[in-house]
Amino acid sequence: MAKGRVSVVVERCKACGFCVEFCPTHVLALSSAFNSKGYHPPHVIHPEKCSGCDLCGMYCPDFAIYGTKVPAEKSPEKAGGEK
Amino acid sequence: MKADPHGVLTGTHFMDGDHACCEGALAAGARFAAGYPITPSTEVVERFAARVPTVGGSFIQMEDELAASITLQGAVWGGAKAFTVTSGPGFSLMMEHIGYAAMTETPCVFVDVQRGGPSTGLPTLPAQADMMQARWGSHGDYEIIALCPNSPQECFDLTIKAFNFAEEFRVPVMFMMDEVVGHMTEKVVIPPADQIEVTPRKHTHKSIEDYLPYGTNGDLVPEMAHAGEGYKFHVTGLTHDERGYPNMTPQTQDKLVRRLQNKILSAVDRICLFEEDRLDDADVVVVSYGITSRVAQRAIDAGRARGLRVGKLRLITAWPFPDKKIVELAAHVKAFVVPELNLGQMVREVQRAAAGKAKTFAVSHAGGGVHNPDEILNAIVEASRC
Amino acid sequence: MLNVLDETVNPIEPFLRSDRMPHIWCPGCGIGTTVNSFVRALIESKVDLQSLALVSGIGCTGRVAGYMKLDSFHTTHGRAIPFATGLKLANPKLNVVVYSGDGDLSAIGGNHLIHAARRNIDLKVICVNNLIYAMTGGQTAPTTPGHATTSTNPYGTFEPAFNLPHLLDAAGAVYVARWTTFHVRQLSRSISEAFAKKGFSFIEIISPCPTLYQRRNKMGDGLDTMKYYKEKSKVKHGAPTGEVGLTLNGEIAVGKFVDRDRPDYQTMMRAQYVETLGDRYLGDEVETECVCG
Numbered sequence: 001m002a003k004g005r006v007s008v009v010v011e012r013c014k015a016c017g018f019c020v021e022f023c024p025t026h027v028l029a030l031s032s033a034f035n036s037k038g039y040h041p042p043h044v045i046h047p048e049k050c051s052g053c054d055l056c057g058m059y060c061p062d063f064a065i066y067g068t069k070v071p072a073e074k075s076p077e078k079a080g081g082e083k
Numbered sequence: 084m085k086a087d088p089h090g091v092l093t094g095t096h097f098m099d100g101d102h103a104c105c106e107g108a109l110a111a112g113a114r115f116a117a118g119y120p121i122t123p124s125t126e127v128v129e130r131f132a133a134r135v136p137t138v139g140g141s142f143i144q145m146e147d148e149l150a151a152s153i154t155l156q157g158a159v160w161g162g163a164k165a166f167t168v169t170s171g172p173g174f175s176l177m178m179e180h181i182g183y184a185a186m187t188e189t190p191c192v193f194v195d196v197q198r199g200g201p202s203t204g205l206p207t208l209p210a211q212a213d214m215m216q217a218r219w220g221s222h223g224d225y226e227i228i229a230l231c232p233n234s235p236q237e238c239f240d241l242t243i244k245a246f247n248f249a250e251e252f253r254v255p256v257m258f259m260m261d262e263v264v265g266h267m268t269e270k271v272v273i274p275p276a277d278q279i280e281v282t283p284r285k286h287t288h289k290s291i292e293d294y295l296p297y298g299t300n301g302d303l304v305p306e307m308a309h310a311g312e313g314y315k316f317h318v319t320g321l322t323h324d325e326r327g328y329p330n331m332t333p334q335t336q337d338k339l340v341r342r343l344q345n346k347i348l349s350a351v352d353r354i355c356l357f358e359e360d361r362l363d364d365a366d367v368v369v370v371s372y373g374i375t376s377r378v379a380q381r382a383i384d385a386g387r388a389r390g391l392r393v394g395k396l397r398l399i400t401a402w403p404f405p406d407k408k409i410v411e412l413a414a415h416v417k418a419f420v421v422p423e424l425n426l427g428q429m430v431r432e433v434q435r436a437a438a439g440k441a442k443t444f445a446v447s448h449a450g451g452g453v454h455n456p457d458e459i460l461n462a463i464v465e466a467s468r469c
Numbered sequence: 470m471l472n473v474l475d476e477t478v479n480p481i482e483p484f485l486r487s488d489r490m491p492h493i494w495c496p497g498c499g500i501g502t503t504v505n506s507f508v509r510a511l512i513e514s515k516v517d518l519q520s521l522a523l524v525s526g527i528g529c530t531g532r533v534a535g536y537m538k539l540d541s542f543h544t545t546h547g548r549a550i551p552f553a554t555g556l557k558l559a560n561p562k563l564n565v566v567v568y569s570g571d572g573d574l575s576a577i578g579g580n581h582l583i584h585a586a587r588r589n590i591d592l593k594v595i596c597v598n599n600l601i602y603a604m605t606g607g608q609t610a611p612t613t614p615g616h617a618t619t620s621t622n623p624y625g626t627f628e629p630a631f632n633l634p635h636l637l638d639a640a641g642a643v644y645v646a647r648w649t650t651f652h653v654r655q656l657s658r659s660i661s662e663a664f665a666k667k668g669f670s671f672i673e674i675i676s677p678c679p680t681l682y683q684r685r686n687k688m689g690d691g692l693d694t695m696k697y698y699k700e701k702s703k704v705k706h707g708a709p710t711g712e713v714g715l716t717l718n719g720e721i722a723v724g725k726f727v728d729r730d731r732p733d734y735q736t737m738m739r740a741q742y743v744e745t746l747g748d749r750y751l752g753d754e755v756e757t758e759c760v761c762g
Contacts, residue, residue, distance in 0.1 A: 005477070007477050007479070009479070011491070012490060012491045014491075014495075014496035014497070015496060016496050016497040016690075016691045016692060017497075017690075017691075017692040018497075018502070018691070018692060018695060021692055021695070021696070022695075039496070054480070055653070057479065057480070057481065057505065058502070058505045058506065058509065058653040058654070058657075059502055059505070059653060059695075060501065060502070060505070061494060061497070061498055061499060061500065061501030061502045061505075061650075061691075062491060062492070062494075062501055063479060063481050063482070063485060063490065063501060063504075063505075066477075066479040066480065066481070068477045
């Protein structure tokens with residue numbers, strides 16, 4: 001069960017790749033989807049590996065992604081949310 | 084509101100214009116100054132440095148005028164009434180920040196004790212050659228208010244007026260002294276604090292949610308907040324909207340810059356102060372300001388003694404220029420005589436406002452001394468004959 | 470705009486003027502990353518946000534003031550520090566941060582930088598150093614390393630660059646540190662340490678400018694630069710600041726270089742007045758009633 005979840009603010013993303021590169025557990029990859037500016041935002045490919053450390057959020061220069069810890073009792077259906 | 088007694092040196096004094104200006108600032112409620120030494124203005128801040136620790140507040144001598152001219156603005160946004168003092172070369176350095184004060188609507192006073200120029204010029208001798216610079220020195224379209232004292236007493240009284248205008252209109256006010264007025268010693272009467280009227284900061288009473296830093300309620304001057312009060316507002320020199328956010332479009336530019344202009348121009352009747360004497364039957368009007376007005380007085384009296392119908396219009400407010408008064412006079416006088424310690428600056432305004440309805444005679448002086456009254460009298464005589 | 474599908478909130482969001490997002494910084498620019506570290510430091514240090522004022526100058530980093538939901542001032546080029554000085558002197562209770570770029574702080578603002586450090590004015594200065602004048606199109610800055618290509622040195626620079634930690638150390642700053650945008654957590658910690666100190670603190674953050682510096686020097690994009698920082702950085706706490714200068718391709722010394730204590734400007738000012746004036750000294754606080762009625 002994932003300890004954390006990632007939320008992506010799709011419209012802010014400029015696909016710099018920092019979050020993908022620096023996630024310690026390689027949870028993310030750039031998707032093939034486009035936002036309205038034509039960038040490929042990241043998506044979660046290994047949700048079970050997310051620890052909620054928020055390094056993605058710390059690195060993101062566009063405030064377009066962040067990780068949060070999932071409260072222990074909850075078991076989320078999907079550990080990623082898109083905004 | 085009444086002046087804070089802490090800053091009012093009530094009594095009858097024998098002091099020079101620079102010192103009187105400092106006392107005027109303290110009486111007006113100034114509790115912060117940032118300065119840089121430059122003759123003939125330095126005494127203003129030297130006195131402030133000596134006085135302010137026992138009044139409450141602080142003074143800092145900055146590393147240059149570029150710093151001084153914006154440090155005082157930081158202090159204003161931190162909650163103080165603040166000013167700086169300089170002369171020609173420093174005034175030139177301060178121009179960018181005068182524009183910043185105009186754009187951000189930061190109430191403050193810039194004192195320029197004018198000396199001979201251009202460049203290093205005549206550091207210890209008078210001139211009145213920064214008058215156009217006071218109005219146009221910074222880039223872009225903006226309005227300022229400029230006042231010209233002609234005595235140490237006026238250096239006290241009008242400095243208070245300068246601060247009051249600054250607060251009322253949220254505008255930088257240029258206090259245009261000259262080296263003679265700054266360094267002449269005369270009687271200065273400082274009244275009790277409760278006889279001195281001081282304009283409070285136009286501070287907002289709105290809630291944090293409702294407050295717009297550059298929104299106006301129909302009047303043209305927005306309400307201010309200070310840093311540290313929870314308003315979390317933004318101030319920028321970029322063209323901005325009512326939220327204070329940069330908004331760089333022609334529409335926002337038009338709205339903002341015209342308001343900055345209109346807030347002053349719509350109040351010219353209140354802002355334009357002048358002294359007039361014997362204008363009703365005048366053929367010739369001598370228009371002067373600052374120390375030159377003291378010399379002109381002699382020439383005007385001499386002219387009257389000779390039977391010439393000469394009147395006096397002394398500009399106390401130089402900017403905005405009192406167009407209306409000149410227009411009114413131009414309708415019935417033959418000529419204006421404009422003596423200045425420069426090669427023709429305010430005379431251009433007189434000429435413009437007169438619009439050809441009356442002649443204009445400049446009595447220029449390159450600076451470094453004051454006119455001989457005869458020079459002005461000769462011009463009055465010549466003007467009377469036209 | 471945000472289309473909230475879950476109940477989580479970006480910890481950064483309350484500190485941003487969300488109505489102004491997205492910001493103007495380029496893809497791969499590191500300024501936003503520095504803001505994350507800054508906000509983390511604010512949260513962890515429990516800094517009172519109401520009494521925090523942010524002052525910036527002109528340039529890409531200068532735009533930080535406009536994006537943060539604080540009392541923020543976007544001032545003139547090079548003059549954030551004197552403006553911040555005025556704020557602090559008029560209201561000593563304010564916690565004043567200067568957030569600006571290398572060109573703004575060390576070129577046109579250089580004089581104010583060294584004097585404020587000399588005086589030990591209680592300011593926290595965050596200097597984002599992208600080694601270039603970015604906003605205006607990529608001109609040489611005093612920090613541009615030798616032989617880099619810029620728009621005003623199209624054949625390569627040949628001037629020695631400023632070693633900013635060395636400059637600030639010599640000028641008297643009480644806290645001097647350098648990190649890169651790769652070092653997000655260490656940077657945050659440094660900023661927290663600066664908040665805990667009284668006096669002039671200077672934190673330099675080496676940051677990518679992929680559009681201009683990196684592109685003109687064929688150094689890849691923002692991500693390539695972050696990997697470069699990771700590879701080339703060496704943590705050297707306490708290193709002699711004379712030895713931490715940057716070169717075009719060399720090692721990037723990071724860490725805390727200076728952490729010392731000396732009385733700040735206002736402490737010295739008050740002590741002097743109390744000593745010379747005794748009871749006659751009425752202090753430096755400005756009474757609100759005197760200004761606002």
